[in-house]
Amino acid sequence: MKVSEIKKGIVIDVDGANVYVNEVQVQTASSRSGNTLYKLRGRNVVTRQKFLGSFKGDEVVQTVDFERRPMQYLFEDTDGCTFMDRDTYEQHSFDLEALEQERPYLTEGLEGIFGLLVDGVAVGIELPATVVLEVMDCAPAMKGASASARNKPATLSTGLVVQVPEYIVTGEMIKVNTISGDFMSRA
Numbered sequence: 001m002k003v004s005e006i007k008k009g010i011v012i013d014v015d016g017a018n019v020y021v022n023e024v025q026v027q028t029a030s031s032r033s034g035n036t037l038y039k040l041r042g043r044n045v046v047t048r049q050k051f052l053g054s055f056k057g058d059e060v061v062q063t064v065d066f067e068r069r070p071m072q073y074l075f076e077d078t079d080g081c082t083f084m085d086r087d088t089y090e091q092h093s094f095d096l097e098a099l100e101q102e103r104p105y106l107t108e109g110l111e112g113i114f115g116l117l118v119d120g121v122a123v124g125i126e127l128p129a130t131v132v133l134e135v136m137d138c139a140p141a142m143k144g145a146s147a148s149a150r151n152k153p154a155t156l157s158t159g160l161v162v163q164v165p166e167y168i169v170t171g172e173m174i175k176v177n178t179i180s181g182d183f184m185s186r187a
Contacts (some may be wrong), residue, residue, distance in 0.1 A: 001063050003038045003055040009126055011045065011118050013062040014053060018045040020116070020123040022101065043098060045123045064118055071115040071125060073106050081106065083115060083125065092122035104160035105131045105178045127178040132187040133157050135172045138164065154183075 006012065010021050023041040036057040044051055055061070070086040080095040081103065092115060096103070105127055112128030138154035151163040154174075162176055164183045173187035 001061060002057065003040075003059045003061055004036070004057040006038065006040065006061070009116065009124060011064040011066045011116070011123060012040075012042075013064055014051065017047075017051075018064050018118055018123075019043065019051045019053075020045055020118075022124070043123070045118050045121060048095070048098070066123065067117040068114045068126065069117055071113045073108065073110050073113060075108075076103070076106070083113065083122070085115065092117075094122065094125070099125065102127055102178075104156075104158050104181075105133075105176070107131070107133065107158060129179070130175045130177055130184055132173050132175055133160065135164070135168060135170055135174060138168060138170055140169070151183075 006021060006024055008021055008024055012019050012021060019042045021040050021042040025039040027037040027039065029035055038055045038057060040051070040053050040055065042051045043049065071083040072086055074082045074084050074091070080093050081099050082091055082093045084091050102125055110131060114126040115122050116124045116126060133156040135154045136157050139152050150166055152166055153161050154164040154168060155161050156176070160176070160181070162181060162183050164174065168174060175184040175187050176182070177184050
């Protein structure tokens with residue numbers, strides 16, 4: 001597979017090590033003849049060490065087959081986050097740093113989570129496209145203050161802060177996009 005086709009959540013083989021890709025950054029060259037660079041951030045599946053690599057867009061990398069299994073979020077403690085395979089009831093734990101981007105969206109009973117397993121080892125999770133979270137704190141709405149739509153910051157039940165329209169009040173349930181972190185609608 002070409003590096004330009006790699007997306008977040010794929011497992012690739014880099015120098016014999018399986019790497020779970022957490023983030024893909026694209027740097028476009030400023031000159032016509034320059035190559036587009038793809039910076040991949042991830043974790044080594046076995047050692048859990050961080051990985052950072054730069055590749056040209058036309059380079060080819062080998063992908064690793066992985067299994068997508070339905071998971072249920074159980075709890076978070078000082079050691080990390082624990083998930084349970086919905087089919088086998090096997091528990092998989094991730095350290096807090098490994099799920100740094102996903103943690104603000106995790107709530108008890110969240111449906112639609114998939115675990116990514118390579119050779120029986122959980123390497124990451126895939127969140128649903130949207131999650132429903134409660135607004136815990138936000139500024140009160142000012143009626144008639146402006147003719148145009150404005151946004152205000154709102155702190156959600158997981159500690160995530162998102163920009164919401166002025167009409168949203170504390171205690172409301174809202175949908176949040178897990179990819180962009182943006183407000184979608186009322187739930």
